[in-house]
Amino acid sequence: GKVLVFLDSHCEVNKMWLQPLLRPIREDRRTVVCPVIDIISADTLAYSSSPVVRGGFNWGLHFKWDLVPLSELEGPEGATAPIKSPTMAGGLFAMDREYFNELGQYDSGMDIWGGENLEISFRIWMCGGRLLIIPCSRVGHIFRKRRPYGSPGGQDTMAHNSLRLAHVW
Numbered sequence: 001g002k003v004l005v006f007l008d009s010h011c012e013v014n015k016m017w018l019q020p021l022l023r024p025i026r027e028d029r030r031t032v033v034c035p036v037i038d039i040i041s042a043d044t045l046a047y048s049s050s051p052v053v054r055g056g057f058n059w060g061l062h063f064k065w066d067l068v069p070l071s072e073l074e075g076p077e078g079a080t081a082p083i084k085s086p087t088m089a090g091g092l093f094a095m096d097r098e099y100f101n102e103l104g105q106y107d108s109g110m111d112i113w114g115g116e117n118l119e120i121s122f123r124i125w126m127c128g129g130r131l132l133i134i135p136c137s138r139v140g141h142i143f144r145k146r147r148p149y150g151s152p153g154g155q156d157t158m159a160h161n162s163l164r165l166a167h168v169w
């Protein structure tokens with residue numbers, strides 16, 4: 001397809017979740033869009049809505065969620081307007097296939113998990129793109145309590161990937 005949609009395997013989509021993601025990409029192929037990520041309990045599979053947040057990061061290059069100021073939700077479109085986001089979660093987004101290829105896809109120097117979301121977010125912004133959270137698209141995600149798999153040779157892949165991110169950018 002013309003648009004690639006990335007979703008972790010432990011997600012559940014809502015009704016009409018895809019259409020709001022496709023419109024901004026159709027308007028500008030360098031737009032990368034993310035749904036609001038709701039919470040599915042890892043213990044009970046209970047579904048609960050998340051507040052509208054956007055991605056951020058700290059000085060240790062660890063991804064974090066930041067609340068969107070109410071002033072940004074009070075425009076003409078209200079709480080349905082797309083929200084600019086500095087970064088995104090790495091496993092729930094949509095983007096134009098050709099733009100993904102132009103950006104170089106995922107960094108092949110990253111290991112298994114961690115930091116790839118910040119790396120691709122930085123690349124989107126520094127290579128002429130924009131990154132948006134789309135409040136009208138909601139996808140549930142199971143947030144695990146711990147990492148469900150090990151690392152090769154016990155390597156700290158998060159540290160490796162964060163160092164690579166800092167070195168490359």
